[in-house]
Amino acid sequence: xxxxxxxxxxxxxxxxxxxxxxxxxxxxxxxxxxxxxxxxxxxxxxxxxxxxxxxxxxxxxxxxxxxxxxxxxxxxxxxxxxxxxxxxxxxxxxxxxxxxxxxxxxxxxxxxxxxxxxxxxxxxxxxxxxxxxxxxxxxxxxxxxxxxxxxxxxxxxxxxxxxxxxxxxxxxxxxxxxxxxxxxxxxxxxxxxxxxxxxxxxxxxxxxxxxxxxxxxxxxxxxxxxxxxxxxxxxxxxxxxxxxxxxxxxxxxxxxxxxxxxxxxxxxxxxxxxxxxxxxxxxxxxxxxxxxxxxxxxxxxxxxxxxxxxxxxxxxxxxxxxxxxxxxxxxxxxxxxxxxxxxxxxxxxxxxxxxxxxxxxxxxxxxxxxxxxxxxxxxxxxxxxxxxxxxxxxxxxxxxxxxxxxxxxxxxxxxxxxxxxxxxxxxxxxxxxxxxxxxxxxxxxxxxxxxxxxxxxxxxxxxxxxxxxxxxxxxxxxxxxxxxxxxxxxxxxxxxxxxxxxxxxxxxxxxxxxxxxxxxxxxxxxxxxxxxxxxxxxxxxxxxxxxxxxxxxxxxxxxxxxx
Numbered sequence: 001x002x003x004x005x006x007x008x009x010x011x012x013x014x015x016x017x018x019x020x021x022x023x024x025x026x027x028x029x030x031x032x033x034x035x036x037x038x039x040x041x042x043x044x045x046x047x048x049x050x051x052x053x054x055x056x057x058x059x060x061x062x063x064x065x066x067x068x069x070x071x072x073x074x075x076x077x078x079x080x081x082x083x084x085x086x087x088x089x090x091x092x093x094x095x096x097x098x099x100x101x102x103x104x105x106x107x108x109x110x111x112x113x114x115x116x117x118x119x120x121x122x123x124x125x126x127x128x129x130x131x132x133x134x135x136x137x138x139x140x141x142x143x144x145x146x147x148x149x150x151x152x153x154x155x156x157x158x159x160x161x162x163x164x165x166x167x168x169x170x171x172x173x174x175x176x177x178x179x180x181x182x183x184x185x186x187x188x189x190x191x192x193x194x195x196x197x198x199x200x201x202x203x204x205x206x207x208x209x210x211x212x213x214x215x216x217x218x219x220x221x222x223x224x225x226x227x228x229x230x231x232x233x234x235x236x237x238x239x240x241x242x243x244x245x246x247x248x249x250x251x252x253x254x255x256x257x258x259x260x261x262x263x264x265x266x267x268x269x270x271x272x273x274x275x276x277x278x279x280x281x282x283x284x285x286x287x288x289x290x291x292x293x294x295x296x297x298x299x300x301x302x303x304x305x306x307x308x309x310x311x312x313x314x315x316x317x318x319x320x321x322x323x324x325x326x327x328x329x330x331x332x333x334x335x336x337x338x339x340x341x342x343x344x345x346x347x348x349x350x351x352x353x354x355x356x357x358x359x360x361x362x363x364x365x366x367x368x369x370x371x372x373x374x375x376x377x378x379x380x381x382x383x384x385x386x387x388x389x390x391x392x393x394x395x396x397x398x399x400x401x402x403x404x405x406x407x408x409x410x411x412x413x414x415x416x417x418x419x420x421x422x423x424x425x426x427x428x429x430x431x432x433x434x435x436x437x438x439x440x441x442x443x444x445x446x447x448x449x450x451x452x453x454x455x456x457x458x459x460x461x462x463x464x465x466x467x468x469x470x471x472x473x474x475x476x477x478x479x480x481x482x483x484x485x486x487x488x489x490x491x492x493x494x495x496x497x498x499x500x501x502x503x504x505x506x507x508x509x510x511x512x513x514x515x516x517x518x519x520x521x522x523x524x525x526x527x528x529x530x531x532x533x534x535x536x537x538x539x540x541x542x543x544x545x546x547x548x549x550x551x552x553x554x555x556x557x558x559x560x561x562x563x
Contacts, residue, residue, distance in 0.1 A: 012040050087489035088496055094486050095493055098478045099500025104234070106477065107508035108227075110470045115224040118217050118462065125465070126206060133199050140192035144185055209454060214542045216458045219523070222536060223515035226323050229330075229340030232352040233515075236318050236359075237507040240311045247307045255300050258293060305381055309374035313428055316514055317366050320432035321358035323518040327526075328534050369431050369438040373424050380420045384413045423449070429518050433525060448524060459516055467509045475501040 012020075020033055088095060114121065142149045160166060227233065261269065273292075274282045322338075329335045330343040337346040338357040362370070391406050426445035427438060436444065449456050478501040482494040526534045527543055535543065 012037060084489075084492050087492045091486055091488065091493050094482065095496050095500065098481055098485075099497040100504050102481070103474055103478055103501035103504040104508065106474045107470055107505045110474065110505075111227070111466070111508065111512050112224060114466050114469070115220050118220045121465070122213060122217070122462070130199065130202070133195060133202070137192055137195040137199065140188050140195060144189035144192050146189065146192070209458070211542070212455050212458055215455060215523075215539075216462060218536075218538045218542045219459060219516050219519050220462065222519050222539065223512055226326055226340075226515050226519070227512065229342050230322055230326060230354045232355045233319055233322050233511050234508060235352065236355050237315050237510060240315050241503070241507070244308060244311050248304060251300050251304045251307075255297060258296060301385065302378065302382060305385070306374055306378040309377040309381075310370055312377075313370035313374045313424075314362060315510075316425060316428040317362045317370060317432050318355060318358045319511055319514040320429045320518040321361055322354045323515050324433045324522055325358070326354070327519065327522040365435065366431055369428065369441070372438040373428060377417075377421060377424055380413075380417045384410070384417060387413065425514075426517065426521070429514070429521050433518065433521050448521065452524065455520065459520055463509075463513045463516060467506070467513070470505050470509050471502055474505045475499075 017033065017037075020036060021028055138147065138152060141147045142152070326339045326343070330339045333345055336343055337348070338344060338354045340354060341349070341351075344353065387406065387409055394402070423442060423445060426449065427442035430436065430441040430445045430448070431438060434441065434444075475498045479494045479498040482497045483490045486493050523532075523535060523539055523543070526532050532540050532543055
């Protein structure tokens, strides 16, 4: 077979021999192999000046029956994956700088700017709301033949003349008569009167909610103040996010390891399982093993969801403990340890002390609350996951009635989860403020929400507005910046930067949201039980409380400092 035309520099090892045996479909005889080994030992190429290397690599190829969709996916996109990884590695400083550092600075600036302009933002929101309702009511009156529409056309024409922008045709078509049917005209007329009454009621509600608006503005400013005093709170969610990623990786690793066992390992596992469980749970065949693997997969999903909500509970408790301790003890010189770098005057200060003390208190006193709350959230979340799994498995065979039932069930389960999640968050905060267990804290939180529903709704609404503005504008700005500063694979880096910027921004906004909620609970508890003596001056004015000089903790601390 002309083997003597080639030679090896070293004696062939087992890998080379196995490669020789696989040649020509495995028909190489032992005599040919022995001759090759003899020629290699003699070193027939010692006097040659040209080095020739024979390829002895053995590639393991899958058969056509084993080429699954996963194998096709991996082999098809491996080159793209390596190219993307190389681009990210070469521009890692831009990815981390824009996705984390710049996004963090931009989020802090957005929170600060929003706090300074929250009154203006609220007024703009109210004006836009009333302007939209008035326009809708005017169109309804026009369709009811009660106004001519000349005023609306004049306003549209003036806008086009002043701005030079051509308004959409659909907007002009709204001022055209849509129907001459008497019944529809009556419907438009009644609708127009109903919207007009609603606008009048809304005007009265806005005037009646002036105190709530002032309270919300004061809470937002005070929340920004707590972040300035305790910036280490922004690092806590980063560590928790890293922990969540690690747990998710371990869960996926365990699932893949159990799902891809070879037959011998599967047999050993079944034997070990049967030795340690009752006979009713024995695995006698591979059919039972498949059922066991499915149940094991669902157990892993349940565990992963529980771990996620457990991390959310730890984050909420740690942040709420930092804020509540700062609120009640920032001016107490004997117990101000862990209240931030501006108010902590005790011995042994170090960066991150508020978060470290809060984590210690959570682990020592409130770990059961976190476990119970996360378990409740897991119980109300798993039905949604199971429903989505059933829907995905029966999507092709579902009839319209079944689809309607699934959509209705989705809506009900979503509402249930959001309500429980909202109440659970307040229970965590109330537990951090008062030290009560989970269920008493949940009961008291429900009473607090029922007592101040308007204030709770306003705080959450403006927090959502801030979250929407920040989580949309900052990632987009970082993605656009990537196209301006990065050379090479700009799109690949931008795709990696935008999710990182979103996660960073969402963490900052989440900390701010918990600060606002905790301050609200602290203020209400302070006003009801202590007469507001721990409040800042702005909050005392908003609540209409007059605290005497003797009871004012700030005055007492200032006197102690003077002496």
